[in-house]
Each structure stands twice: as structure tokens, then as C-alpha cells.
Amino acid sequence: MKATYQGFEVKRRGGGVQLPPVGAYEAEIQGVRLEKSYSGDRDVLVMMLEITDGEYKGQYHKVFEDQKERFGGDVKYRGTFRLYPPLIENDDPWIKEKWETNLWCVSDSNGTKSDGSYIYVWDWDEQKLKGKKVGINVRERYYTGRDGKEHVTTEIGQLESINDIRKGKYKVLKPRGKKSEETPTAPAEGFTGIELGEADQVEVPF
Numbered sequence: 001m002k003a004t005y006q007g008f009e010v011k012r013r014g015g016g017v018q019l020p021p022v023g024a025y026e027a028e029i030q031g032v033r034l035e036k037s038y039s040g041d042r043d044v045l046v047m048m049l050e051i052t053d054g055e056y057k058g059q060y061h062k063v064f065e066d067q068k069e070r071f072g073g074d075v076k077y078r079g080t081f082r083l084y085p086p087l088i089e090n091d092d093p094w095i096k097e098k099w100e101t102n103l104w105c106v107s108d109s110n111g112t113k114s115d116g117s118y119i120y121v122w123d124w125d126e127q128k129l130k131g132k133k134v135g136i137n138v139r140e141r142y143y144t145g146r147d148g149k150e151h152v153t154t155e156i157g158q159l160e161s162i163n164d165i166r167k168g169k170y171k172v173l174k175p176r177g178k179k180s181e182e183t184p185t186a187p188a189e190g191f192t193g194i195e196l197g198e199a200d201q202v203e204v205p206f
Contacts, residue, residue: 017062021154024138026051026135026165027049027133027134028052029106031130032046032129033126034126044084045082045084045126046083049081049134049136060078063078064076064077064078081156081158083102105160106132107119108161108163135161135170137160138156139173140178142175142176142179152175
């Protein structure tokens with residue numbers, strides 16, 4: 001047939017490594033950084049996490065490397081979790097509760113001393129979180145794609161105690177951002193999550 005355009009390239013578009021499905025997983029905090037909140041009123045704690053056990057061990061890095069191969073170097077790491085600290089004055093008590101509960105999960109996942117106290121306790125030095133174990137609870141996240149339709153991906157919804165995960169003491173989180181009860185349309189190439197907005201994407205390495 002007659003060539004219809006110049007610069008043909010052989011590229012793989014279909015398939016791809018999938019993000020971890022809904023569920024709870026044992027993980028490790030592999031990187032930490034601070035960034036400003038959207039309103040600029042506080043620093044946000046951003047953790048880079050990776051699954052360390054089971055069928056989906058190393059999955060977030062597998063997704064990251066797969067996307068780099070398929071789409072080039074400008075891709076984002078999906079295994080991140082943002083935690084908002086409370087402000088000293090006039091803050092919502094819910095923010096403080098979420099902050100303390102998630103950081104307790106880190107403490108409870110990293111063992112105790114002979115006197116029963118935790119080996120690790122948050123002391124406002126975020127770099128000490130690197131290398132710590134923690135559980136992650138993955139939920140569905142719905143979003144509107146470039147085609148205007150509702151799509152679905154997964155994201156880390158909250159931290160969990162590894163001890164609780166092993167005992168099955170955790171709840172399946174409700175999906176975030178679902179606009180309708182209709183079955184969502186999967187992204188065309190069968191890969192979840194590549195159309196998330198920049199606000200939900202974090203570059204690596206940390």
C-alpha cells in the first residue's frame with residue numbers, strides 16, 4: 001500500500017503491567033519528601049511506598065518501569081500517599097485524627113521494645129520514616145478520562161498496621177470520586193491510571 005505518513009515507529013500500546021487491585025498489602029516506605037499543600041498553608045508529607053510481600057510484591061516499581069518503556073521518561077510513580085498535618089491553631093479535629101492514626105500504623109508495624117513501647121514513634125523528623133514497614137489499604141478511584149467517560153483506577157487510600165492486615169482486621173475502603181452507579185469503561189489500552197491529573201501524580205526518585 002502507499003505510505004500515508006512519514007516517520008513510522010514500532011511501538012507497543014496494548015497490555016502493560018497493572019496497578020495492584022483493591023486490598024491490603026504489607027509495604028515499606030522507600031522515600032519521603034515534603035511539598036506544599038494546594039492552599040499553601042502547610043507542608044504535606046508525601047511517602048513513596050512499595051509492596052514487599054505476596055503476589056504484588058514490587059508492583060508499583062514494575063508499573064513505573066513498564067510505563068517508562070512504553071511512554072518515555074516523563075512518567076509518574078503511583079505508589080504514593082499524602083498525609084496532611086494539622087495546623088497548630090483552629091484546625092479540623094478530623095485532620096489531626098487522620099494524621100495520628102496513619103502514623104500510629106507505622107509505629108505498630110515496626111515492633112516493640114522489651115517494655116512494650118514502640119521502637120519507632122513519629123518525632124517530626126520525616127526522614128526517619130525511610131525503610132519503615134507499614135501496611136497500605138488500596139481502594140478504587142474514579143476519574144473522567146480524555147474521552148469524557150468515567151474510568152477507574154486504584155490508589156493507596158490509607159495506611160494500616162501490618163499486624164492488623166495479617167489478622168484481617170481492616171475494612172475495604174469505599175471508592176473515591178464515583179459519579180454514577182454505571183459500570184466504568186476501562187482505559188482503551190487496558191492499563192489503569194495513566195490519565196490521572198498532575199495533582200495526583202508524584203515524580204520519582206525522591
